[in-house]
Each structure stands twice: as structure tokens, then as C-alpha cells.
Amino acid sequence: MADVKPRIKLDKKEVAKGGVIEVKTLVSHTMESGQRKDKDGKTIPRKILNKFTCDLNGKTIFSAELESAVSANPYFQFKLKPEESGTLTFTWVDDDGSKIQATEQIKVA
Amino acid sequence: MRHSLNRRQALTLGTGAVVATTLSLRAGPARAAKNNTDEAIKAFTRGKEPAKGKVKLELPEIAENGNTVPMTVSVDAPMTPDSYVEEVMIVAEGNPNPGVVSFHFTPSSVPEANTRIRLAETQNVIAVARMNDGSVFSDVRQVKVTIGGCGG
Numbered sequence: 001m002a003d004v005k006p007r008i009k010l011d012k013k014e015v016a017k018g019g020v021i022e023v024k025t026l027v028s029h030t031m032e033s034g035q036r037k038d039k040d041g042k043t044i045p046r047k048i049l050n051k052f053t054c055d056l057n058g059k060t061i062f063s064a065e066l067e068s069a070v071s072a073n074p075y076f077q078f079k080l081k082p083e084e085s086g087t088l089t090f091t092w093v094d095d096d097g098s099k100i101q102a103t104e105q106i107k108v109a
Numbered sequence: 110m111r112h113s114l115n116r117r118q119a120l121t122l123g124t125g126a127v128v129a130t131t132l133s134l135r136a137g138p139a140r141a142a143k144n145n146t147d148e149a150i151k152a153f154t155r156g157k158e159p160a161k162g163k164v165k166l167e168l169p170e171i172a173e174n175g176n177t178v179p180m181t182v183s184v185d186a187p188m189t190p191d192s193y194v195e196e197v198m199i200v201a202e203g204n205p206n207p208g209v210v211s212f213h214f215t216p217s218s219v220p221e222a223n224t225r226i227r228l229a230e231t232q233n234v235i236a237v238a239r240m241n242d243g244s245v246f247s248d249v250r251q252v253k254v255t256i257g258g259c260g261g
Contacts, residue, residue, distance in 0.1 A: 020219055033227070035205050054218075061217035064224075067208035069201060071177040071225040078212075079219035081188070 004028055006102045008090060014107040021080045023054070026073060027092055027100055033068035049074055049100075051093040056106075057086035082108050143232075146200050146207040150237055150247075153198045159247035164197065164238040166248040175228040175254040182212070182236045183221035184246075194220045195239050203232025229257045 006027040015021055027049070034046025046068055053063040062078050074092070085107045092100040150159070167181040184194045193216050199209040204227070214220045220238075228234070231254045237247045 056217065060213075061215045062222075063213045064222070065211045065213075067206060067210060069204050069206065069209040069227045071227055075223075075225050077223035079221055081217055081219055083217055 004100050006090060006092070006100055008102055008104055010088075010104055010106070013105065014109060015082065016109050017083075018081065019108075021082065021106065022077070023080060023088075024075070024077045025052075025090060026075045028073050029092075029094075031066075031068065031070060031072045031074065035068070047095050049092045049094055051091075052076060053089075053091045054078070054080070055089040055091070056080070056082055057084065058089075082106055084108055143203055144205065144207045146202045146235065149198075149200050149207040150235065153196075153237055154239065154245040155243070157243070157245050159237050159245040161246070161248075163246040164236050164248045166199075166234065166236040166250050168234055168250045168252050170251075171253045171255065172228060173255045175230070175257045177225045178228050178252060178254075179223065180226050180234070181221070181223040182248075184214075184238045186220050186240065188214070188216050188218075188220060190216050191241075193241050195241050197222075197236060197238045199226070199234065199236050201226070201228060201232055201234050203228070203230045205229065209234070228252055228254045230254050 004027060006025060009024040011022040029049050032044055032047040036044045038044055048066060048068050050066050052066060053060050061080060066074060088104045088106055090102045163185045165183050172178040182197055182199060184197060186194045194214045196211055196213050198211045200207040201209050209226050210224060212222045233249050233251050235247055235249045237245060239245050
């Protein structure tokens with residue numbers, strides 16, 4: 001999964017204290033639901049991203065638990081109200097335990 | 110999965126669901142779940158009956174493609190360390206499994222999130238929000254699905 005590069009878009013990277021940053025994330029993943037069958041009638045095992053977290057300087061400020069009813073190539077749009085400048089770390093956890101990660105720097109004036 | 114319903118049956122079911130929703134809108138989320146949605150909600154609310162209000166679920170009335178239905182959920186909460194939304198759970202009554210997605214918010218995030226979800230058929234989608242004081246709120250939307258999002 002190391003070759004997956006998530007797309008992350010912040011509407012701004014600098015905000016005044018109390019300001020809001022809108023985040024959009026998109027990552028490529030089939031999100032195999034475990035409901036589909038292959039051509040021999042065998043169920044294709046579930047393989048999804050089951051967790052998404054957004055950390056600021058190591059502290060989780062937004063997270064989501066995903067089930068198989070989240071569409072392929074999971075997209076999230078959410079808003080942060082950061083208290084301090086630092087590194088935003090975005091992490092997706094796969095059913096197989098592997099992780100997809102990306103970071104962004106933000107400034108809070 | 111091959112859908113066993115033909116178009117006519119699906120339409121009949123859809124009409125039934127509309128009636129059911131209309132009847133049950135005043136009484137909270139519809140009580141006609143095909144999967145164990147009710148149990149999932151109970152586990153989430155720790156047995157409490159969710160009240161109306163505060164949480165708002167936005168979904169299209171008609172989804173042509175059930176594989177990717179845009180969904181926005183927002184909660185009216187001050188998001189201070191004393192009063193904030195802990196978690197919002199989205200469940201779907203007509204999917205093979207009730208769970209869709211749950212969002213965890215903190216005082217450093219705005220209680221609003223958007224994602225794209227799969228809906229197997231026309232059904233009710235329910236959002237349940239749990240505040241940090243344990244109170245629970247819910248909202249329900251019916252989505253008519255033209256092509257199910259249950260895979261192949």
C-alpha cells in the first residue's frame with residue numbers, strides 16, 4: 001500500500017486563532033465490501049480502510065470509523081479549528097493492518 | 110450480488126417505504142429495519158431513545174447510483190471543552206450491515222463532515238449523535254436508490 005498517495009487539500013494553511021480550515025481528503029482504495037462474489041460464486045473477502053484519523057502534533061482532533069458502506073476511494077470533507085501551529089497527520093488503516101499516511105503543515109497566528 | 114427484485118417489485122417496495130417513512134417521521138427513526146439497525150443504535154446510545162433536533166443529515170432524495178451517494182452530517186453544538194459532540198454514527202436500514210461510518214469530533218474540529226456512501230437499495234439512513242454529557246439526538250432521511258450499491 002506504500003505506493004498509494006492520498007490527495008489532501010486545505011482551503012488555507014494559515015488561520016487566525018479560532019479560525020476554521022476546511023480539509024478535503026481522497027485516497028485510492030477499492031473498499032472491497034465482502035458482499036461481492038467472483039465469477040465462481042465465491043465471496044470476495046472484505047478488504048477496506050476501517051479507520052481514518054487526523055492528528056495535530058500527535059493529538060487526534062478528528063477521526064472516523066469506516067464500514068464497508070463507505071464508497072470506494074473514500075472521500076472526506078471536514079473542518080478543523082486548530083489551537084496551535086504544527087503538523088497535521090492523516091492516517092488511513094487498512095483491514096490488513098497497513099497504513100497510508102500523509103502530512104501537512106499549518107500555521108495558527 | 111444479483112438483485113432478485115425486478116423493477117416493478119422494487120417500485121412497489123419504494124412506495125411502501127415512502128408511506129412508512131411519512132407515518133414514522135413524527136415518531137423518530139422508522140422501525141422497519143431489515144438488518145439490526147435498532148440494536149446498533151441502542152448500543153451507540155447506551156439504551157437511550159434519541160431525541161429529534163441538533164443533528165442534521167443531508168442526502169439526495171434520489172440517488173441514481175447507490176455506489177456513491179454524497180452525505181453530509183452536521184451537529185448544532187458549541188464545541189467547547191464542556192459541551193461538544195463525542196461521536197456521530199450513520200446507519201442504513203436497508204444495507205446488508207447497518208453500520209456506514211462514525212465520526213469522532215473534538216473541540217478542535219467543527220461538527221460537520223461529508224463523505225460518500227454505498228446504499229444497496231431505497232431505504233432510510235439515520236444519523237445519531239452522542240454529546241459529551243451522554244444525551245443523544247437523531248435525524249433520518251429516506252433515499253430512493255435507482256441502481257443499488259451492493260457491488261457487481
